[in-house]
Amino acid sequence: MKLWQGRFDTQISADADAFNESLSFDKQLYHADITASIAHATMLGKCNILTATEAETICAELKNILSDIENGKLVIEGAEDIHSFVEGELVKRIGDMGKKLHTARSRNDQVATDMRLYVRGSIDRAIELLKAFIETLLSRAKESCKYIMPGFTHLRKAQPINCAQYFNAYSEMFLRDLDRFAKLRTRMNVMPLGSAALAGTSHPIDREITRQRLGFDEISQNSLDAVSDRDFVAEYIFNASLVMAHLSRLCEDTILYTSDEFGYWEIPDEYSTGSSIMPQKKNPDLPELVRGKTGRVYGHLTGILATIKGLPLAYNKDLQEDKEPFFDTEKTLFSCVSIYTALLSKIKLNVNAMYEAAGEGFATATDVADYLAKHGVPFRDAHAVTGKLVRYCIENNTTLPALSLAEFKAHSNVFEADVLEAVTTRASAEGRNSVGGSSTEAAKKGMKEIQKRLKKY
Numbered sequence: 001m002k003l004w005q006g007r008f009d010t011q012i013s014a015d016a017d018a019f020n021e022s023l024s025f026d027k028q029l030y031h032a033d034i035t036a037s038i039a040h041a042t043m044l045g046k047c048n049i050l051t052a053t054e055a056e057t058i059c060a061e062l063k064n065i066l067s068d069i070e071n072g073k074l075v076i077e078g079a080e081d082i083h084s085f086v087e088g089e090l091v092k093r094i095g096d097m098g099k100k101l102h103t104a105r106s107r108n109d110q111v112a113t114d115m116r117l118y119v120r121g122s123i124d125r126a127i128e129l130l131k132a133f134i135e136t137l138l139s140r141a142k143e144s145c146k147y148i149m150p151g152f153t154h155l156r157k158a159q160p161i162n163c164a165q166y167f168n169a170y171s172e173m174f175l176r177d178l179d180r181f182a183k184l185r186t187r188m189n190v191m192p193l194g195s196a197a198l199a200g201t202s203h204p205i206d207r208e209i210t211r212q213r214l215g216f217d218e219i220s221q222n223s224l225d226a227v228s229d230r231d232f233v234a235e236y237i238f239n240a241s242l243v244m245a246h247l248s249r250l251c252e253d254t255i256l257y258t259s260d261e262f263g264y265w266e267i268p269d270e271y272s273t274g275s276s277i278m279p280q281k282k283n284p285d286l287p288e289l290v291r292g293k294t295g296r297v298y299g300h301l302t303g304i305l306a307t308i309k310g311l312p313l314a315y316n317k318d319l320q321e322d323k324e325p326f327f328d329t330e331k332t333l334f335s336c337v338s339i340y341t342a343l344l345s346k347i348k349l350n351v352n353a354m355y356e357a358a359g360e361g362f363a364t365a366t367d368v369a370d371y372l373a374k375h376g377v378p379f380r381d382a383h384a385v386t387g388k389l390v391r392y393c394i395e396n397n398t399t400l401p402a403l404s405l406a407e408f409k410a411h412s413n414v415f416e417a418d419v420l421e422a423v424t425t426r427a428s429a430e431g432r433n434s435v436g437g438s439s440t441e442a443a444k445k446g447m448k449e450i451q452k453r454l455k456k457y
Ligand code: ARG
Pocket: 022, 026, 081, 107, 108, 111, 315, 317, 319, 320, 321
């Protein structure tokens, strides 16, 4: 029997019922649903809408239902949605008294409340996972402060950088993600319960009681908006999309850096896969999958935005479509961040290969130009002289650090012996001591900064 059967002569047809149901995916909300119902029943008792005995009996049985679900005694099945399931089970257990639970409430404010409780918990879990991930990035940075690697622009070697600075760059991205989730938590912690179907209720409820019990910071101020607002779901998926964007960049680096062509990093065997035909292959399936799943989360973002677009006020059943994209986003986000945290902590750095590579491709040309500029040559002219030196190296099949002072001087008499040191790979990276730059000192300061900001969450 449906909660709404009264007005109907016949029962819903099986195909319509199957199409309409949401229990198969909203059963995940059981904890939130029962928690909110306990708060609601308690409030109804305190406001004398239910007697004290009624409220107590209902709350006690809701707690039994919760523990029966949690220890596997009660299977969630055979109802239209989680709200009908819990209420149906309550009525089965305590009879007509259970039917009073829905006084001054609608499934519309109920589902909006359940979703907020669930999403809030999910934000807390996302924050914890991101914190652990940034800690891992930080520990990789700490151990690689002394190493130099190539820095790229346009995927061409640009300048040597400190390895710690590389990891710090990703910490910065994930710190922004962390902050977005923390801010969303504050913004979304508003309680819709008490909005009823759309217009509020004539029962003398006290929303302050339910707000406190459910740990919301505020009470929604417009019932029409409250029952139909799913901005927080869209924001969550957006935040997750950016985490995935950042993860997929790191995955792309991983795939490139672990290739034979680069050889900077190695994925340990336990996080690699092989090929069914090519016996020599060691494939980066995990980073590829994370990169692939990024597209799937972006799809959910487009999906939720399309679902809420153009909905007439107030609640519409379209809003049931918020759940599957949300749950899948959550699952994808958590699994990707977790697997990558494990993978990152185990990646082996081939420090010699990185150092060698950092010196290739005239990566210290900017340092030659900077040398001249520091000695009074206008930078544009310094750039041109250095360009000629690079050409000279290419024509003579040599490199900048291999040039003699005489060869430097042949291009500009500003050069002195100390240029020979300035063009080395290490001096190049160490020279960039500006805030946020590639020197060891700057990278260490960067790590301290990250640690400090991380502590805020
Ligand atoms: N399963 C529904 C949802 O997720 C619950 C609310 C149903 N409300 C209604 N008026 N039919 O949105």
